[in-house]
Amino acid sequence: YFEDDMYKYDLSDDAKYFYSSVYFVEDNAFRRFAEECGLNPDEYMDPSSPKGIFLDDFMTFDYEKEKMVRVKLFDKEDFDVKTRQFEDKDGYFFYEINEDGKAEYRGNYDPDTEEEKVMTFELDECSRELTFHIGAVTDKDPYFKAADGMVILYPYSCCGQFYEKDVNDLFNEIIYYIKSDDVYEGFDTLQKTLKENGVFGGTLYNYADEAESNRDFVVVIKVFAYGFIVLISLIAAANVFNTITTNINLRRREFAMLKSVGMTAKGMNKMMNFECIMYGTKALIYGLPVSAGVTFLIYRAINEGIDTDFFIPWRAVIIAVLSVFIVVFSTMMYSMSKIKK
Secondary structure (H helix, E strand, O other), X not given: OOOOOEEEEOOOOOOEEEEEEEEEEOHHHHHHHHHHOOOOHHHHOOOOOOOEEEEOOEEEEEOOOOEEXXXXXXXXXXXXXXXXXXXXXXXXXXXXXXXXXXXEEEEEEOOOOOOEEEEEEOHHHHEEEEEXXXXXXXXXXXXXXXXXOEEEEEEHHHHHHOOOOOHHHHOOOOOOOOOOOOHHHHHHHHHHHHHHOOOOOOOOOOHHHHHHHHHHHHHHHXXXXXXXXXXXXXXXXXXXXXXXXXXXXXXXXXXXXXXXXXXXXXXXXXXXXXXXHHHHHHHHHHHHHHHHHHHHHHHHHHHOOEOOOOOOOXXXXXXXXXXXXXXXXXXXXXXXXXXXX
């Protein structure tokens, strides 16, 4: 309903304009979301002075950079958003505010010229100004999938404070989100019930089904990814095992000489432990900077298509560091046990 309306906010000397949507959310759902944001719901649901929550975090395509970017507009809270509510005019719908500051309406195509019909009106002739007070700005996602772009949330009970029309006649679209223990049977039953009562069921959407499909797709990707990682890790561990065992076997005479001049078994173990630490540390000195560089290159490649932040996967780094020392120490212990025999 509000996707084509124009909103204005003043954070500086110059007024900035942007497109947004206003959602009037069922009261209990609004209360729960406000609490998740650390807000007092009663302050936002006061019928005499309702406050909205602005969802200031969304992805949009930047045509100059030719990639998806994350946009955040506000650096403060507690401000007003002004908008105009546009009415349809004889089959024409509001399209935009043109360069002359007039409301441009578009309608059906002209059969003679095959061009879309366009009419313009003064703003006061086709719209009235509304003011929404924003009490908080958040980047949290609500329980539902909001429209693309920036969204303002209000409790449904406060809708009458902004509009003169009856609430039931105001909206041309009301969205319901339904939870079910059995999403597939519930979806089929609901669709069947709507058809039996002569209601078009084409607008039903099974979000749980899509979410499960996405999870299945992610599982497939993870199977291939982790399978590749395990394979490479086994190859690397086998190379380390062969290198260290060969090195130990070639040093048999060296070990015998050290024992003959008085080195004890405890001293031998200390020496081998020190060598393990030296091997592992030297490998990490080379490996960690290289892996960080490769991670940055992957980030740069992904950042060409979608705006994201660079981060080091520290959990994976810690696992890699521990794995290096575990492989080196276990291989060394195995080789020394063979030498002792």
